[in-house]
Amino acid sequence: MTTTSEKKKKTTDSGGKKRHYDVSFYHDWCKACGICMAFCPQEIILADKNGKPEITDPDRCVGCRFCELHCPDFAITVSERTPGRRKNDA
Amino acid sequence: MVIPAQTLRHSFLRHNKKFPHVWCPGCGNGIVMAALLRAIYRLDVSKDDIVLASGIGCSGRMPTYLDFNTLHTTHGRALTFATGVKLARPSLNVVAIMGDGDATAIGGNHFIHAARRNLNLTAIIINNSIYGMTGGQYSPTTPFGARSTTSVYGHIEHDFSIAELAVTAGASFVARATVYHAELMDRLIEQAMRKRGFAVVEVISNCHVQYGRRNKLGGAVEMIRRFKEQAVTVSRAKRMSAEELEGKITIGVLKDRELPISTEEYKKVRQRARASRGGKV
Numbered sequence: 539m540t541t542t543s544e545k546k547k548k549t550t551d552s553g554g555k556k557r558h559y560d561v562s563f564y565h566d567w568c569k570a571c572g573i574c575m576a577f578c579p580q581e582i583i584l585a586d587k588n589g590k591p592e593i594t595d596p597d598r599c600v601g602c603r604f605c606e607l608h609c610p611d612f613a614i615t616v617s618e619r620t621p622g623r624r625k626n627d628a
Numbered sequence: 629m630v631i632p633a634q635t636l637r638h639s640f641l642r643h644n645k646k647f648p649h650v651w652c653p654g655c656g657n658g659i660v661m662a663a664l665l666r667a668i669y670r671l672d673v674s675k676d677d678i679v680l681a682s683g684i685g686c687s688g689r690m691p692t693y694l695d696f697n698t699l700h701t702t703h704g705r706a707l708t709f710a711t712g713v714k715l716a717r718p719s720l721n722v723v724a725i726m727g728d729g730d731a732t733a734i735g736g737n738h739f740i741h742a743a744r745r746n747l748n749l750t751a752i753i754i755n756n757s758i759y760g761m762t763g764g765q766y767s768p769t770t771p772f773g774a775r776s777t778t779s780v781y782g783h784i785e786h787d788f789s790i791a792e793l794a795v796t797a798g799a800s801f802v803a804r805a806t807v808y809h810a811e812l813m814d815r816l817i818e819q820a821m822r823k824r825g826f827a828v829v830e831v832i833s834n835c836h837v838q839y840g841r842r843n844k845l846g847g848a849v850e851m852i853r854r855f856k857e858q859a860v861t862v863s864r865a866k867r868m869s870a871e872e873l874e875g876k877i878t879i880g881v882l883k884d885r886e887l888p889i890s891t892e893e894y895k896k897v898r899q900r901a902r903a904s905r906g907g908k909v
Contacts, residue, residue: 573654576849606633607659610651610653610659611649612662613648614633615633
């Protein structure tokens with residue numbers, strides 16, 4: 539179990555570089571309840587035209603996984619972004 | 629330990645069931661289901677060694693989506709079926725999933741006596757203060773003055789605390805969480821499943837469709853935000869007066885004690901009976 543302060547440390551301690559996360563929404567299972575949008579500490583999850591969540595600025599995600607833990611429909615996956623294998627992947 | 633939702637989806641959900649599930653958008657039952665799966669994932673036992681029993685109600689739908697040995701039983705009888713399974717096969721991990729009406733009204737008698745008997749079971753009780761599926765009638769946990777379809781002018785009866793009832797009835801382990809505290813919830817469920825003895829986890833959940841709407845508590849987001857404001861941990865609650873605790877929800881482990889377990893005591897009775905007959909079976 540990591541506390542908030544540990545998590546904050548974690549996001550920066552890999553050589554001083556910020557860790558990046560990708561959040562994927564499985565829209566087929568999403569019911570647009572709005573929990574992820576309301577509780578996101580960075581307030582980066584926004585509603586698209588159908589009321590379903592989308593992230594336009596994924597670099598600001600701190601990887602707290604609140605949305606993943608509280609999604610009643612198993613529709614959110616947060617994963618740490620791994621660097622691309624080839625240079626031109628980025 | 630981080631357990632991605634993807635892992636839970638692929639290893640524990642029944643793939644032949646229709647998803648998304650039947651619960652309303654924002655229903656706490658889905659959050660409880662995910663917490664239960666994370667707890668089971670951490671326990672690291674075979675899927676064949678887990679039995680889930682549920683009664684009737686929204687919570688009763690939960691085992692039908694999950695790929696374990698599951699029983700969807702009659703109203704209030706989740707614990708009786710679970711008792712039968714446990715007595716026949718004491719090695720299995722048996723979890724009964726119930727709602728507040730299911731556990732304390734229709735199955736109230738079964739609940740207190742299962743706690744008194746102290747079988748090695750886990751009971752997860754999702755408390756949303758109302759009968760959600762049948763149309764919003766009041767349940768034993770509907771607060772005084774609250775509105776429901778059967779108490780249109782305000783409820784005239786008083787509610788009781790499920791966790792305190794379980795402590796008094798003699799359960800070995802009693803804990804409480806809310807759906808806002810999802811990580812705490814999965815730790816408590818894991819602890820309850822590891823506990824030898826009757827373990828109860830009460831989860832305060834939101835029914836914004838039947839309860840929140842009639843009592844002007846807002847939608848799922850507003851109700852879950854209210855749980856965050858109302859919750860106080862056990863250690864903090866000890867330092868607070870009764871007036872301060874009014875309207876608060878105490879979360880954490882409320883009771884953890886060692887008591888003799890029914891199946892093991894029964895084994896001793898069998899041994900004593902055999903010994904008294906000169907060791908013959």
